[in-house]
Amino acid sequence: MTKVLIALDYNPSAQLIAEKGHQLAKAMQAEVCLVHVVADASYYAVDYSPIMGFGGFNTANSIELIEELKKQAGEFLLSAAKHLGDAHVKTMILEGDSADAILTYADEYNADIIVIGSHSHSGLDTLLLGNVPAKILKHTKKPLFIIPTGQ
Template sequence: MSDIMIAVDLSSFSENLIRTGLELAHKMNASVTLFSVVEIGIGLGLPEAGPVFTDDIPARIREVEERLEAYKQSYPDNNNIKILVTTGNPKNETLEQAHDGNTTMLVVGTHGRTGLDHMLLGSNAEYIIRHSRIPVLVVPYNQQEH
């Protein structure tokens, strides 16, 4: 059985992305992994302001797992949904997890940023498309006509 990995950032669009991925999985008779990454960054504080404290990573992971579990519970007819949460850089972790398992297709969303926003923030979806060794379905966050 093939496995579809749906990579979500838990934004307001995640529900639509998950629904699209689950519809595809149903048509392909595939199992699903709901995947998210808790991004760990480096806090840059001024020395005179005191140390920068990182939040409680295990608590953040549990919070993300609970949110993914709530999405999973929205689809009680689908028993083939697994949940996976990792830490690190979202684009690198997404590719690593997709390539290391039985994933045959990756479903990601894109914000569709352009111009300066795109240059400053980059595009995880674009990076994933360029470096993925498996097919990637990209679901646009903004599905309204331009």
């Protein structure tokens, strides 16, 4: 195994996931790529009709908003890479549905294993948001290292 893909979100457990995934990669002498998915950035750029007095996000320029989301994700990944203390860690910002984006990029990157955390969501959260690790597990042929975070 030569390539480990580590998927991170903004949950505080991302530190644990990054560290455990990095440890696994180093034990295998593998390359590491940290990824973060900007989940359908266009969602934030939609102009809403006022609902109960809420006019939606300030989307004067949706392209700027999307670029800002990507910029923040890039800073997050660079910070995570710096935390790991490994100058060879690669980063990639993905867009779209989290599971689909991770699966697609894992193939493009030719990852040998995907590392992801499993958050403890309520049944309603899972119904509404889906379960990214479960979807990845269902659709990948690559080994998946799921780190339970209890969050």
